[in-house]
Amino acid sequence: MSNPTRRAILIVAVVAMAAFCASRLDIGTDVTNFMPDGGRAKLASLSRKLANSELTRTMTLSVGAPTLDEAVDAADELARELAGHPEVAWIRTSMSGESLAEAVDLYFPRRYYFATSDPESELPDLLSDDGLQQQARRMLAELRQPIAPFLKPLTMRDPLGLFRRMLDTARASQPSLPTHRDQIVSADGQFALILLATVHSHFESETQANFLDDLSAAIDRVTARNPGIEVEASGANRIAVHAEQSIKRDIYRIGACTFVGVAIVFLLFFRSLGAFLLTSMPAMFGIACATTLGILFFGGLDGLTIAFGTALMGVAIDYSIHVLNHHTLDGAGTSADETVARLRPSLTLGATTTMASFAGLVLTTSPAFRELGFFAIVGMAASLLATIYFLPAFLPRPRAIPSLSRQVARQLGAGVHRLERHRAWLRLLVGAALIAGVVAVPHLNWVDDLSRLGSADPEIMAEEARVRSRLPTFETGRFVIAIGDDAEQALQKNDRVHGRLSHLQREGAIGGVRSLHQLLPSRDLQQRNLSALRETPNLAARVDRAFHAVGFRSGAFAAAFEDLDSPPPPLTLDDLKRSSLAPLLTTLALPIGDQLAIITYLREVQSDEAVEAALADLDGVVFFEQRKFINEVYAEFRATSLRQILVGTILVSAVLMLRYRRVRPALAALLPSLLVVAVLLASFAALSVEMNLLHVIALMMIMGMGVDYGVFLVDSADDAEGFSATMLSLLISCLTTVLVFGTLAISEHPALRAIGVTTGGGVLLAFLFAPVSLLATRRTTR
Amino acid sequence: MLAMASTPGVVAEFVETKHLALLDAPLITRGKLYFIPPRRLARHTEAPGKSTLIIDGDRLIFSDETGEQRLDLASNPIARVFVDNFIVLFNGDRKGLERRYETKFAIEGEDWSLDLRPKHAPLNEAISAVRMVGNGAGMRKMTMTESGGDRTVTEFVEVDTGHRFSDAEIAAVFSAPEMTPQ
Numbered sequence: 001m002s003n004p005t006r007r008a009i010l011i012v013a014v015v016a017m018a019a020f021c022a023s024r025l026d027i028g029t030d031v032t033n034f035m036p037d038g039g040r041a042k043l044a045s046l047s048r049k050l051a052n053s054e055l056t057r058t059m060t061l062s063v064g065a066p067t068l069d070e071a072v073d074a075a076d077e078l079a080r081e082l083a084g085h086p087e088v089a090w091i092r093t094s095m096s097g098e099s100l101a102e103a104v105d106l107y108f109p110r111r112y113y114f115a116t117s118d119p120e121s122e123l124p125d126l127l128s129d130d131g132l133q134q135q136a137r138r139m140l141a142e143l144r145q146p147i148a149p150f151l152k153p154l155t156m157r158d159p160l161g162l163f164r165r166m167l168d169t170a171r172a173s174q175p176s177l178p179t180h181r182d183q184i185v186s187a188d189g190q191f192a193l194i195l196l197a198t199v200h201s202h203f204e205s206e207t208q209a210n211f212l213d214d215l216s217a218a219i220d221r222v223t224a225r226n227p228g229i230e231v232e233a234s235g236a237n238r239i240a241v242h243a244e245q246s247i248k249r250d251i252y253r254i255g256a257c258t259f260v261g262v263a264i265v266f267l268l269f270f271r272s273l274g275a276f277l278l279t280s281m282p283a284m285f286g287i288a289c290a291t292t293l294g295i296l297f298f299g300g301l302d303g304l305t306i307a308f309g310t311a312l313m314g315v316a317i318d319y320s321i322h323v324l325n326h327h328t329l330d331g332a333g334t335s336a337d338e339t340v341a342r343l344r345p346s347l348t349l350g351a352t353t354t355m356a357s358f359a360g361l362v363l364t365t366s367p368a369f370r371e372l373g374f375f376a377i378v379g380m381a382a383s384l385l386a387t388i389y390f391l392p393a394f395l396p397r398p399r400a401i402p403s404l405s406r407q408v409a410r411q412l413g414a415g416v417h418r419l420e421r422h423r424a425w426l427r428l429l430v431g432a433a434l435i436a437g438v439v440a441v442p443h444l445n446w447v448d449d450l451s452r453l454g455s456a457d458p459e460i461m462a463e464e465a466r467v468r469s470r471l472p473t474f475e476t477g478r479f480v481i482a483i484g485d486d487a488e489q490a491l492q493k494n495d496r497v498h499g500r501l502s503h504l505q506r507e508g509a510i511g512g513v514r515s516l517h518q519l520l521p522s523r524d525l526q527q528r529n530l531s532a533l534r535e536t537p538n539l540a541a542r543v544d545r546a547f548h549a550v551g552f553r554s555g556a557f558a559a560a561f562e563d564l565d566s567p568p569p570p571l572t573l574d575d576l577k578r579s580s581l582a583p584l585l586t587t588l589a590l591p592i593g594d595q596l597a598i599i600t601y602l603r604e605v606q607s608d609e610a611v612e613a614a615l616a617d618l619d620g621v622v623f624f625e626q627r628k629f630i631n632e633v634y635a636e637f638r639a640t641s642l643r644q645i646l647v648g649t650i651l652v653s654a655v656l657m658l659r660y661r662r663v664r665p666a667l668a669a670l671l672p673s674l675l676v677v678a679v680l681l682a683s684f685a686a687l688s689v690e691m692n693l694l695h696v697i698a699l700m701m702i703m704g705m706g707v708d709y710g711v712f713l714v715d716s717a718d719d720a721e722g723f724s725a726t727m728l729s730l731l732i733s734c735l736t737t738v739l740v741f742g743t744l745a746i747s748e749h750p751a752l753r754a755i756g757v758t759t760g761g762g763v764l765l766a767f768l769f770a771p772v773s774l775l776a777t778r779r780t781t782r
Numbered sequence: 783m784l785a786m787a788s789t790p791g792v793v794a795e796f797v798e799t800k801h802l803a804l805l806d807a808p809l810i811t812r813g814k815l816y817f818i819p820p821r822r823l824a825r826h827t828e829a830p831g832k833s834t835l836i837i838d839g840d841r842l843i844f845s846d847e848t849g850e851q852r853l854d855l856a857s858n859p860i861a862r863v864f865v866d867n868f869i870v871l872f873n874g875d876r877k878g879l880e881r882r883y884e885t886k887f888a889i890e891g892e893d894w895s896l897d898l899r900p901k902h903a904p905l906n907e908a909i910s911a912v913r914m915v916g917n918g919a920g921m922r923k924m925t926m927t928e929s930g931g932d933r934t935v936t937e938f939v940e941v942d943t944g945h946r947f948s949d950a951e952i953a954a955v956f957s958a959p960e961m962t963p964q
Contacts, residue, residue, distance in 0.1 A: 141833075141846055149926075182854065551805050
């Protein structure tokens with residue numbers, strides 16, 4: 001096939017695939033995909049829903065001023081500035097939104113269903129003669145109050161005070177929010193507080209960044225009109241936006257260094273900047289193929305799959321550098337196709353071993369790992385195809401061999417040749433490195449705390465802490481989940497949860513509980529309350545007697561018991577969904593799969609162990625700590641990746657043995673990757689580096705490169721000039737990798753630093769260990 | 783009205799009798815009322831039980847043997863309506879009175895009477911009429927008739943309409959006393 005035809009085919013294919021991907025690509029960011037299918041995946045799904053719920057979309061603005069009245073005035077101005085903003089879902093400055101009328105309509109007729117949380121133990125006391133007399137005296141005292149005329153219509157129909165008990169319980173469960181002139185203020189009375197929720201999740205950084213800019217501008221305007229005020233804010237979006245902007249600044253800075261460095265390398269050795277684009281082309285083809293087939297096969301791809309798969313193409317670029325370098329050093333007398341034909345066995349073996357190292361992922365139970373394995377295998381195969389069949393069509397015939405390339409290649413070849421005399425020392429070095437690696441493994445410091453991967457701005461975090469301390473809220477990171485196959489089952493479990501947590505609250509183990517139970521106990525509990533009241537012997541007569549004894553007219557409350565005889569049906573979840581209380585359900589009752597999860601939020605948890613112990617025997621109930629759970633997910637991801645490295649190494653060894661059919665060359669090809677891992681792990685253990693998932697991902701990439709370096713050298717060992725050229729290929733690949741990935745080591749962010757240090761250090765070690773491994777394993781050398 | 787509006791402060795003992803259909807016998811409460819125009823009112827009852835109602839600007843505090851409740855009237859519309867309509871009966875704000883009530887004033891010798899009918903909901907749903915009787919700047923009796931027929935009659939004795947409160951008195955009267963819960 002002619003060069004123009006091959007070029008056209010590649011370009012059309014890439015453009016077509018890019019267009020397909022752009023129209024169909026649905027990038028997910030669901031960490032549940034990294035979990036094995038099953039129960040924990042459901043919890044992770046719930047965690048993700050709550051992470052994107054109104055709870056995390058809520059911001060608090062705190063306005064301070066010389067006097068509280070000035071703070072309230074400024075808060076009012078600021079709230080009015082923000083109220084019309086399209087990104088503000090709601091804004092709240094007062095408590096007057098609570099609709100008592102709606103609560104009366106919904107709950108008063110059903111007051112008998114809501115009498116107690118434990119009718120069997122609470123009602124006997126409430127309905128005893130003493131209890132009824134106590135209630136009678138309480139009602140008499142209420143009638144003396146000046147506002148009695150407004151309360152009487154309900155009072156007359158509720159001698160047992162059940163509705164009043166419901167309201168008191170509901171109010172007691174909420175942290176008290178003091179107000180001043182109808183404005184929510186901090187408990188110490190120093191700050192006016194504004195609550196608002198954004199329309200979009202805090203993960204949608206561009207939207208949130210724009211909103212925060214507008215918020216800042218609004219604050220500036222209000223501050224200019226009200227000298228002396230100070231506005232502070234808290235919200236998950238501030239942290240997310242700052243983190244992303246910080247990482248972007250880092251990447252731009254590092255990217256500039258990378259670009260300049262890579263440009264210099266390609267100019268020095270190929271005298272062409274375009275050469276870098278050419279060497280990237282097979283990798284881009286690989287990414288396009290893997291993405292296209294991934295969409296067709298899976299329907300969509302996880303963001304982490306694309307990110308990792310794309311990074312893996314950094315391995316594929318070594319193949320095109322190898323081809324380009326040999327083509328350059330072959331000179332004008334050899335066509336690109338001839339160069340590729342000579343290198344084809346090495347390129348094929350290199351790509352095959354990389355594919356083998358990821359084959360194990362396809363067999364895991366995690367959907368995302370299967371995706372990752374598929375992406376890596378398809379991407380590498382497509383990159384190999386492009387390197388062998390399409391890249392030659394783009395390579396120009398070299399005019400002259402760059403003198404620097406020729407000199408460096410010769411020096412590298414000569415340098416390795418000089419090392420032959422020291423094979424014994426090299427074998428010792430190899431042995432020592434491997435032993436150091438094995439010894440280091442038990443001493444590695446694995447840290448799976450995701451929060452350590454970020455570098456939160458201390459000023460922002462301090463402001464967050466100050467503002468949060470001014471508004472008592474329920475924790476969003478720890479809660480209790482009751483899961484049922486249907487609403488009634490979930491509600492019954494939730495009733496039991498509420499009982500246990502109430503007991504803990506009375507003991508002081510927790511400060512408060514926010515539960516759906518206060519709005520909606522199970523139908524079973526509602527019916528038990530009604531039945532217990534109806535079955536209480538002579539209740540109406542006894543109420544009449546008790547109230548008459550303190551001064552009420554006999555028969556005054558006859559009408560009240562008509563509701564007991566024919567109440568409306570028990571309250572259901574659907575009733576609540578149709579009421580104005582429906583927005584509360586978005587964070588209290590969530591479907592997961594075909595089940596329902598009911599969430600109970602806790603405040604001021606003094607002892608996690610006490611909460612866990614109190615709930616331990618309840619089936620389908622989990623005390624969920626979001627941060628701990630996510631860290632466990634990533635720990636599992638890390639563990640799976642480590643197992644994958646082991647499985648991959650075994651598969652790679654098998655492929656090398658199949659190819660070489662002798663131990664020495666197979667070992668020479670495999671050893672660089674093993675030595676890199678051994679030395680890196682020994683170094684990390686010696687320096688007590690906190691290792692995490694990103695170190696493992698970088699190791700997977702470096703091991704692929706190490707085997708490739710080994711294969712390239714083994715296959716060119718019998719040809720002195722070819723060997724020198726290959727050493728130069730390895731040097732250029734190494735420098736490119738150091739500049740593209742290794743420069744991340746200078747990042748401010750621990751996550752990027754982990755990748756940079758491991759990749760940069762690892763690829764340098766791979767470059768050094770590739771010839772060492774060859775010499776250490778060869779019986780004779782040239 | 784002018785006299786009521788210009789008074790520095792009012793202290794009066796009261797006997798309140800509630801005639802309620804729910805009860806066998808009228809409910810009688812005795813106590814003392816303190817008022818500083820335009821919006822400070824304290825009502826301390828001593829018999830049959832102790833209770834305190836304090837209205838101070840936007841702050842309402844009610845406490846008795848069962849406990850204490852504090853309300854920010856700005857955030858509680860129903861309570862606000864009650865307080866505004868109650869306070870206006872004492873502070874001589876004629877325009878405020880006429881905004882909220884239909885008024886009918888009559889004079890009989892040295893005595894005056896003022897009949898009020900609430901104009902707006904929710905007050906006119908609970909209260910059908912208020913009748914105030916007094917002479918000079920002092921009110922002698924107030925009768926509140928509810929829509930359901932129940933009636934509250936408050937008689938004021940030992941009325942001091944020119945009382946000047948000291949700071950110590952204000953602090954004592956307008957703070958909720960500690961109550962022993964029953």
